[in-house]
Amino acid sequence: MTFRFGDREIAVEPGQSIGAALLAAGYRSWRTTRHDGAPRGIFCGIGVCFDCLVTVNGRPNQRACVTEAHPGDRVEPQEGTGHAGLAC
Ligand code: FES
Numbered sequence: 001m002t003f004r005f006g007d008r009e010i011a012v013e014p015g016q017s018i019g020a021a022l023l024a025a026g027y028r029s030w031r032t033t034r035h036d037g038a039p040r041g042i043f044c045g046i047g048v049c050f051d052c053l054v055t056v057n058g059r060p061n062q063r064a065c066v067t068e069a070h071p072g073d074r075v076e077p078q079e080g081t082g083h084a085g086l087a088c
Helices: 018-024
Strands: 002-003 008-011 051-056 059-063 074-076
Touching: 002 018, 008 018
Parallel strands: 002 074
Antiparallel strands: 002 008, 051 059, 051 074
């Protein structure tokens, strides 16, 4: 089974998190910070640090490390707050 990440199909095992699948596919970062645009990916891996945020099926600010991947999900990298028009 797969989900979509940008223009790529990512293989995922049943029950696997989006973050684990992205790491297995070779990604190390998929978010940029709102002030500096610095790259972020998995840091804590347990849902605490919020470094791994992605947009899932149009919903921004989903923690990739604790969000289970489902077939057909559309996952996008996230820049800043993930909300267009917010400049924090
Ligand atoms: S890696 Fe820390 S919340 Fe996901």
